[in-house]
Amino acid sequence: MATNIDYWEKVLENPTPPFKRMLEEQELYLQQFIKPGYKVIELGCGNGSNIQSILDITDDITGVDNDPKSIQDAKNNLRDHKTVKIIYICQLTH
Numbered sequence: 001m002a003t004n005i006d007y008w009e010k011v012l013e014n015p016t017p018p019f020k021r022m023l024e025e026q027e028l029y030l031q032q033f034i035k036p037g038y039k040v041i042e043l044g045c046g047n048g049s050n051i052q053s054i055l056d057i058t059d060d061i062t063g064v065d066n067d068p069k070s071i072q073d074a075k076n077n078l079r080d081h082k083t084v085k086i087i088y089i090c091q092l093t094h
Contacts, residue, residue: 003066005046005069005070030054035058038057038058039058041064042061042064043065045064045070045074047074048074048075048077060083061084062087063078066088066089068088071086
């Protein structure tokens with residue numbers, strides 16, 4: 001299964017100013033609309049950066065991704081947050 005994790009890792013190493021601003025605005029948006037006690041599921045959680053941005057609001061979070069490297073990165077980045085679940089899904093073919 002092909003994923004685009006290599007592309008995104010390169011983009012996030014040195015984001016352009018507009019992309020960096022978009023990431024900051026995304027974090028503010030999440031922090032504004034996620035409320036204490038919310039249960040959150042993030043599809044395509046990548047390395048868990050969005051999850052990290054809301055951990056001070058709720059810790060009932062499940063991240064899902066189809067890339068094994070992303071899953072490992074997310075688990076490493078969130079290893080101290082035992083209530084956060086990170087789930088690997090794979091595409092099944094017939």
